[in-house]
Amino acid sequence: MVDRKANIGVVGLAVMGSNLARNLASREGNTVAVFNRSPGRTDELVEEHPEAEFVAATTYEEFAASLSTPRTAIIMVQAGKGTDAVIDELVKVFEPGDIIVDGGNAFFKDTIRREKAVRETGINFVGAGISGGEEGALKGPSIMPGGSAEAYETLGPILASIAAIAEGEPCVTHVGTDGAGHFVKMIHNGIEYADMQLIAEAYDLIRRGTGKSPAEIADIFAEWNKGELESYLIEITAEVLRQVDAETGTPLVDVILDQAGAKGTGAWTVQTALDLGIPVSGIAEAVFARSLSSKPAQRAAASDLPGPTEAWTVDDSDGTSTDTFIEDVRLALYASKMIAYAQGFDEIVAGAEEYGWDIHKGDIAKIWRGGCIIRAQFLNRITEAYAENSDLPTLLVAPYFRDAITGAEPSWRRVVSTAATAGIPSPAFSSSLSYYDGLRADRLPASLIQGQRDFFGAHTYKRIDKEGTFHTLWSGDRTEISS
Numbered sequence: 001m002v003d004r005k006a007n008i009g010v011v012g013l014a015v016m017g018s019n020l021a022r023n024l025a026s027r028e029g030n031t032v033a034v035f036n037r038s039p040g041r042t043d044e045l046v047e048e049h050p051e052a053e054f055v056a057a058t059t060y061e062e063f064a065a066s067l068s069t070p071r072t073a074i075i076m077v078q079a080g081k082g083t084d085a086v087i088d089e090l091v092k093v094f095e096p097g098d099i100i101v102d103g104g105n106a107f108f109k110d111t112i113r114r115e116k117a118v119r120e121t122g123i124n125f126v127g128a129g130i131s132g133g134e135e136g137a138l139k140g141p142s143i144m145p146g147g148s149a150e151a152y153e154t155l156g157p158i159l160a161s162i163a164a165i166a167e168g169e170p171c172v173t174h175v176g177t178d179g180a181g182h183f184v185k186m187i188h189n190g191i192e193y194a195d196m197q198l199i200a201e202a203y204d205l206i207r208r209g210t211g212k213s214p215a216e217i218a219d220i221f222a223e224w225n226k227g228e229l230e231s232y233l234i235e236i237t238a239e240v241l242r243q244v245d246a247e248t249g250t251p252l253v254d255v256i257l258d259q260a261g262a263k264g265t266g267a268w269t270v271q272t273a274l275d276l277g278i279p280v281s282g283i284a285e286a287v288f289a290r291s292l293s294s295k296p297a298q299r300a301a302a303s304d305l306p307g308p309t310e311a312w313t314v315d316d317s318d319g320t321s322t323d324t325f326i327e328d329v330r331l332a333l334y335a336s337k338m339i340a341y342a343q344g345f346d347e348i349v350a351g352a353e354e355y356g357w358d359i360h361k362g363d364i365a366k367i368w369r370g371g372c373i374i375r376a377q378f379l380n381r382i383t384e385a386y387a388e389n390s391d392l393p394t395l396l397v398a399p400y401f402r403d404a405i406t407g408a409e410p411s412w413r414r415v416v417s418t419a420a421t422a423g424i425p426s427p428a429f430s431s432s433l434s435y436y437d438g439l440r441a442d443r444l445p446a447s448l449i450q451g452q453r454d455f456f457g458a459h460t461y462k463r464i465d466k467e468g469t470f471h472t473l474w475s476g477d478r479t480e481i482s483s
Contacts, residue, residue, distance in 0.1 A: 017076030096122025129185020164371025190269025
C-alpha cells in the first residue's frame with residue numbers, strides 16, 4: 001500500500017466506477033483510493049492509468065486506512081444485495097462522522113432504509129443519483145445527492161469538482177435528506193423514458209408518412225436540434241439514424257430488433273406515482289410501450305388483426321405538404337415533452353411532501369442542464385418558471401409553457417388524429433394530449449364514476465351545490481341522505 005492519504009475512495013471498479021474514479025483523480029486537489037472485490041480489476045486500473053496515481057487497496061481495512069478523515073467512499077456496484085454487502089463491510093471499518101455514498105441506481109425506499117440503519121452507527125449515508133452513463137462518469141455527470149447537510153459539507157466540493165458544468169455552474173446540488181437524491185434520479189429516468197418514446201414516435205410518423213430514409217430523417221432531427229428542441233437525446237437520435245450497418249449496408253436502425261429493454265427505473269417512477277396519486281400518463285405509456293415491444297409472440301399472433309386497409313402517406317393533394325406535416329410533428333413532440341416534464345415535477349412535489357424533503361425544483365432543473373441524459377436547452381425555461389413562482393400548481397400554467405402549448409396545440413391535435421386514422425401507434429403523443437385536455441376540462445366524467453361507486457359500494461359523493469358528503473339509497477327508495 002502506498003503511504004499516503006486519499007480524500008475520496010471508490011468501491012467497485014466496473015466501467016462506471018472506473019470512469020468515476022478517473023474523473024475524480026483528474027481534478028485538482030483529489031487523491032483517490034480504489035478497491036474492488038476482485039483485486040485483479042484494481043491492479044488493471046492502476047496499471048492502465050498511472051497518471052491517476054490511485055491509492056490501491058486489497059482489503060476493506062487497507063481501504064479505510066488509506067482515507068483521510070472524515071473518510072468518504074463512493075460505492076459503484078450493482079444495486080441490491082451487492083450494495084448492502086459493501087455497506088456492511090464499510091461500516092465495520094469506518095467510524096462515526098465518516099461518509100458512505102451509494103452512487104448506483106438504487107430504489108429510493110432502499111436508500112431511506114439504508115440511511116436509517118447506517119445513521120445509527122454515527123456514520124453518514126448518502127444516496128446519490130448519478131446520470132450521464134459511462135461518458136458522463138468520466139467527463140462530468142449530473143449528480144443528485146441526498147443525505148445529511150453535515151455530509152454534504154465534506155462531499156459537496158468533491159462532487160462539484162467532477163460534475164458537468166452548465167452555464168458556469170456545476171450540475172450538482174444537495175437534493176434533500178435520506179432518499180431524496182435517488183428519488184429525483186428515478187424521476188429523471190422516468191422523464192427520460194417518455195422523451196425517448198416521444199422521439200421514437202416522431203421518427204415513426206415521419207418515416208411512414210413521408211417515406212424519407214433514416215439518413216434524411218437524421219437531417220431533420222439535426223435541424224430540430226438547433227432550436228427549442230435542442231437536447232442530448234435529439235442530438236444522438238440523428239447520429240443513430242445516420243449509422244449504416246457495415247455487414248448489410250442498410251441503416252442500422254432497420255437491423256436492430258424492435259424490442260426495447262429496460263432496467264426498472266421507469267417502472268419505479270410509475271409505481272411510485274400510483275402510490276402518490278400523481279398521474280404520469282406520458283411516462284407510463286412510454287414504459288408500457290417498451291413492454292409491448294418485448295412481447296413478440298403476442299405481436300406475431302395479432303399481426304393480422306384488422307386495421308386501415310391502405311398504408312398512409314402525406315398527401316399533397318389535400319393541402320398538407322410534407323414540410324407542414326414535419327413541422328406539425330415537431331410541435332407535437334415539443335408539446336408532449338412539456339407534459340412529460342410537468343408530470344415528472346408534479347411527482348417530485350408530491351414525493352417531497354410525502355417524505356418530508358425540502359426539494360428546490362428550480363435547482364433540479366439547473367443540474368439537469370448538463371451531464372445527464374435528458375440535458376436540454378428546455379430546462380432553462382423550467383428553472384425560470386420556478387424562479388418566478390416556486391409554488392406553481394403545474395408547469396403548464398407558467399407563461400412560457402402556456403404560450404408554447406398554445407402555439408403547438410393545433411399541430412399536436414392533427415398529429416394525434418392522423419396517427420389514429422392511419423393506425424400508427426402513438427401512445428405517448430396521444431396520452432399526453434389526453435392528459436392536457438383532462439387538466440383543462442371544466443368538468444370531467446368523474447362525477448359518473450362517483451355515482452357508480454356509491455351505487456355498488458356506498459362510497460358516497462360530494463355535491464357541487466352544498467357542503468357535506470352524501471349517499472343515495474340505491475337499494476331502497478333512492479332518496480339521498482347525508483353521510
